[in-house]
Amino acid sequence: MLYPLARLHDSITRVGFYLGGATLGGIVVCFWIEVVARYFFNAPTLWSGSLVAYFLCISSSLAIPELARTHGHIAITVLPERLSPSSRQFYDRLIALFACSVCAVAAWISLDENLRQISSGTTTAMGLNIPKYWVSSFISYAFINAALHFLRHALSPSSAVAAPHVDGHEA
DSSP, X not given: OHHHHHHHHHHHHHHHHHHHHHHHHHHHHHHHHHHHHHHHSXXXXXXXXXXXXHHHHHHHHHHHHHHHHTTOSOOOOHHXXXXXXXXXXXXXXXXXXXXXHHHXXXXXXHHHHHHHHHHHXXXXXXXXXXXXXXXXXXXXXXXXXXXXXXXXXXHSOGGGOOOOEETTEEO
């Protein structure tokens, strides 16, 4: 029963990753519009800088769970490479549980802030004034999903605990 849930979780994470890439494209489009408006029509936009900042937050937040899922995060592997296979497995699980805990605490803090922003009606202070939780909720998404992926790594069967990936290959 957990396998279909894990596959669904992976699919949601992957779609989020692609949407994060699309927001990077949105950043490029915003800069193009700003350059054309400013230098060709002498009419700079008031919203492009804000949208770029929002898209940057969204794109990084959507990419974080995929990095957690694929072990794509930066890792210093001097110690784990010197451990025996059983010690390495224990080390990997311990690190995954620690990362899960940190992400869960960050998610809790972020969700609490999202709820505060919703109840108080807080809006952004930049040129494009929108409800702040529209952007900050992506941070909560990132930490919740990353925590779940780290938990899955920690609880996975021993054969599924893998070394960090380097260029798509296991180290």
